Amino acid sequence: MRVRYAETDQMGVVYYSNYFVWFEVARTDLLRHEGCSYKDMEADGFSLPVVEAHCDYKQSARYDEDVEIRTSGVLLSPVRVRFEYEVVRPADTAVLAEGHTVHAVLDKSGKPRRLPDRIRELFA
Amino acid sequence: MRVRYAETDQMGVVYYSNYFVWFEVARTDLLRHEGCSYKDMEADGFSLPVVEAHCDYKQSARYDEDVEIRTSGVLLSPVRVRFEYEVVRPADTAVLAEGHTVHAVLDKSGKPRRLPDRIRELFA
Amino acid sequence: MRVRYAETDQMGVVYYSNYFVWFEVARTDLLRHEGCSYKDMEADGFSLPVVEAHCDYKQSARYDEDVEIRTSGVLLSPVRVRFEYEVVRPADTAVLAEGHTVHAVLDKSGKPRRLPDRIRELFA
Amino acid sequence: MRVRYAETDQMGVVYYSNYFVWFEVARTDLLRHEGCSYKDMEADGFSLPVVEAHCDYKQSARYDEDVEIRTSGVLLSPVRVRFEYEVVRPADTAVLAEGHTVHAVLDKSGKPRRLPDRIRELFA
Numbered sequence: 478m479r480v481r482y483a484e485t486d487q488m489g490v491v492y493y494s495n496y497f498v499w500f501e502v503a504r505t506d507l508l509r510h511e512g513c514s515y516k517d518m519e520a521d522g523f524s525l526p527v528v529e530a531h532c533d534y535k536q537s538a539r540y541d542e543d544v545e546i547r548t549s550g551v552l553l554s555p556v557r558v559r560f561e562y563e564v565v566r567p568a569d570t571a572v573l574a575e576g577h578t579v580h581a582v583l584d585k586s587g588k589p590r591r592l593p594d595r596i597r598e599l600f601a
Numbered sequence: 602m603r604v605r606y607a608e609t610d611q612m613g614v615v616y617y618s619n620y621f622v623w624f625e626v627a628r629t630d631l632l633r634h635e636g637c638s639y640k641d642m643e644a645d646g647f648s649l650p651v652v653e654a655h656c657d658y659k660q661s662a663r664y665d666e667d668v669e670i671r672t673s674g675v676l677l678s679p680v681r682v683r684f685e686y687e688v689v690r691p692a693d694t695a696v697l698a699e700g701h702t703v704h705a706v707l708d709k710s711g712k713p714r715r716l717p718d719r720i721r722e723l724f725a
Numbered sequence: 726m727r728v729r730y731a732e733t734d735q736m737g738v739v740y741y742s743n744y745f746v747w748f749e750v751a752r753t754d755l756l757r758h759e760g761c762s763y764k765d766m767e768a769d770g771f772s773l774p775v776v777e778a779h780c781d782y783k784q785s786a787r788y789d790e791d792v793e794i795r796t797s798g799v800l801l802s803p804v805r806v807r808f809e810y811e812v813v814r815p816a817d818t819a820v821l822a823e824g825h826t827v828h829a830v831l832d833k834s835g836k837p838r839r840l841p842d843r844i845r846e847l848f849a
Numbered sequence: 850m851r852v853r854y855a856e857t858d859q860m861g862v863v864y865y866s867n868y869f870v871w872f873e874v875a876r877t878d879l880l881r882h883e884g885c886s887y888k889d890m891e892a893d894g895f896s897l898p899v900v901e902a903h904c905d906y907k908q909s910a911r912y913d914e915d916v917e918i919r920t921s922g923v924l925l926s927p928v929r930v931r932f933e934y935e936v937v938r939p940a941d942t943a944v945l946a947e948g949h950t951v952h953a954v955l956d957k958s959g960k961p962r963r964l965p966d967r968i969r970e971l972f973a
Contacts, residue, residue, distance in 0.1 A: 482877065482887075483618060483870045485611040487664055492607050493775040493826075494749075497742035498855045505854065505913070515854075516913040527741040531779045540611055541877070541888040578741075606753065606763075607746045617899040617950075618873075621866035622731045629730065629789070639730075640789040651865040655903045665753070665764040702865075731866065733859040735912055740855050788859055 478502065480542050490537035496564060496574055497530055503546035504560045504578070511599045523590065525558065525580040532576035536566075543567055552600035556582045556589040602626065604666050614661035620688060620698055621654055627670035628684045628702070635723040647714065649682070649704040656700035660690075667691055676724035680706045680713040726750065728790050738785035744812060744822050745778055751794035752808045752826070759847045771838065773806065773828040780824035784814075791815055800848035804830045804837040850874065852914050862909035868936060868946050869902055875918035876932045876950070883971045895962065897930065897952040904948035908938075915939055924972035928954045928961040 478499060486492040505515050515525070538544050547563040557579065564574040584590035602623060610616040629639050639649070662668050671687040681703065688698040708714035715721075726747060734740040753763050763773070786792050795811040805827065812822040832838040839845075850871060858864040877887050887897070910916050919935040929951065936946040956962035963969075 479874075481870060482610055482873050483616050486606055487609040487611060487613040488772060488774065489611040490774075493778055494607060494742040494745035497745065498853060501742075501854050502851075514913060524736060526736065526738075526782070526785070528782050529780070530741055530782075532777070534774070534776050534778075537774070541886060603750075605746060606749050612896060612898065614898075617902055618866040618869035621869065622729065625730050625866075626727075638789060648860060650860065650862075650906070650909070652906050653904070654865055654906075656901070658898070658900050658902075661898070665762060730858055731864050734854055735857040735859060735861040737859045742855065 478544050478546065480538055480540050480544060482540055485540045488537075490539055493532070493534065496532050496534075496576065497578075499544070499546055499564065500530075500532075500548075500560070500562045500576060500578055503548040503562055504550070507548045507550060507560070508599070513596050513599060518596075522585045523592075524583050524585075526583060527578050528557075528581050529579040530576070531578075532562075532574055534574050536571055536573045538564065538566065538573050544573065550600040552592075552597055553579065555591040555597070558582065558592070558600055602668050602670065604662055604664050604668060606664055609664045612661075614663055617656070617658065620656050620658075620700065621702075623668070623670055623688065624654075624656075624672075624684070624686050624700060624702055627672040627686055628674070631672045631674060631684070632723070637720050637723060642720075646709045647716075648707050648709075650707060651702050652681075652705050653703040654700070655702075656698055658698050660695055660697045662688065662690065662697050668697065674724045676716075676721055677703065679715040679721070682706065682716070682724060726792050726794065728786055728788050728792060730788055733788045736785075738787055741780070741782065744780050744782075744824065745826075747792070747794055747812065748778075748780075748796075748808070748810045748824060748826055751796040751810055752798070755796045755798060755808070756847070761844050761847060766844075770833045771840075772831050772833075774831060775826050776805075776829050777827040778824070779826075780810075780822055782822050784819055784821045786812065786814065786821050792821065798848045800840075800845055801827065803839040803845070806830065806840070806848060850916050850918065852910055852912050852916060854912055857912050860909075862911055865904070865906065868904050868906075868948065869950075871916070871918055871936065872902075872904075872920075872932070872934045872948060872950055875920040875934055876922070879920045879922060879932070880971070885968050885971060890968070894957045895964075896955050896957075898955060899950050900929075900953050901951040902948070903950075904946055906946050908943055908945045910936065910938065910945050916945065922972040924964075924969055925951065927963040927969070930954065930964070930972060 484495045551559045608619045732743045799807045856867045923931045
């Protein structure tokens with residue numbers, strides 16, 4: 478992922494809330510890579526709203542840099558999942574940030590719903 | 602409206618796409634002020650998707666400045682409206698930007714729909 | 726603060742990273758209210774980069790709702806401050822989210838720098 | 850480019866200002882592809898602030914869709930350039946939007962500055 482100009486602020490670095498946008502891109506890519514797109518999950522009546530988000534910032538990402546987001550998923554319970562993220566700058570392998578998000582698994586009516594087995598297998 | 606840090610970029614000024622977000626805030630405020638909130642319009646099955654957006658940038662808005670958006674609406678046809686915007690810095694009355702947006706008036710199925718008379722009266 | 730259309734996502738609620746933008750607006754307002762604008766602090770060579778950000782989401786904020794951000798600051802050390810936030814919907818006093826951010830206090834060269842006494846007094 | 854969840858709004862489509870962020874990504878990629886990164890141009894004391902931005906929206910881009918931005922640059926004068934954009938959905942080759950931006954060419958002090966020959970050659 479390459480840092481967009483729009484993502485910088487006047488400090489000359491990436492504005493802190495944008496890391497959470499990157500986290501979303503990373504977890505979506507992880508799900509898609511596992512054959513389970515979030516778009517299809519929504520079409521099947523699932524949603525994964527964020528109930529907790531956290532990020533520790535180590536070094537600043539800058540405009541036009543390549544950054545890589547390493548992501549993994551953990552099943553906390555049948556109706557709750559956690560994704561962990563590491564933002565790395567491949568140029569020098571520096572870890573720029575680490576974070577996590579926790580998501581409820583809900584059905585269309587907003588009630589907790591167990592993830593299908595197929596998807597649960599994706600999580601450690 | 603006060604310029605948010607998130608809205609700046611590393612040039613130290615407001616990133617250009619954010620003026621369009623301000624335009625949206627301004628036209629929503631105009632509608633609400635006229636007793637016709639966009640939220641209620643959506644609940645009534647209307648939507649006003651943007652079909653054209655334009656902005657001329659004169660001077661840069663900067664972090665923490667107060668800016669004022671002057672807005673007016675024009676009915677182009679029963680199913681098309683245009684909003685015009687002027688971004689002014691009250692501190693020195695400088696005009697920072699001017700722009701407009703054109704919107705289709707659609708019903709829930711995405712077909713053109715005439716605005717109710719009550720709302721058409723709001724437009725010049 | 727009124728929720729902007731731009732801040733919603735296709736789930737129909739405020740996208741999760743936007744709460745961190747609101748946090749920034751709230752802490753900036755707090756500082757300004759205490760006679761110490763962040764803009765002036767930057768002009769004096771200080772910066773307060775975020776080193777940690779956290780948010781717990783309780784209920785969703787929706788388009789056009791009024792939300793209120795309650796904020797307080799705590800001095801963790803002479804060179805580190807923490808802000809705490811509560812996002813409240815005044816209409817029913819529901820707490821929509823709670824979060825915090827931790828900031829380093831740096832000088833222009835990026836080295837830790839003690840906050841001036843005048844500003845330290847603002848923090849509990 | 851794949852549409853991010855953050856880029857959608859509650860209408861279920863990409864929020865209109867985000868096309869201008871994509872335009873920036875596309876013109877940056879075009880410059881880089883031509884061996885002339887905008888980052889380097891800034892380091893050399895150039896800036897290309899936007900003085901005009903325009904977009905015509907034809908069809909909505911949706912979450913998780915792949916979109917392609919076709920871009921070309923035109924030299925309007927030695928100190929003014931124009932980029933044109935077409936947002937295409939490769940899946941069905943539909944043109945979702947067309948737009949352009951006009952940029953001043955400035956030096957560090959904010960005065961108009963001629964683009965170096967090497968860079969002017971990139972423009973039609």
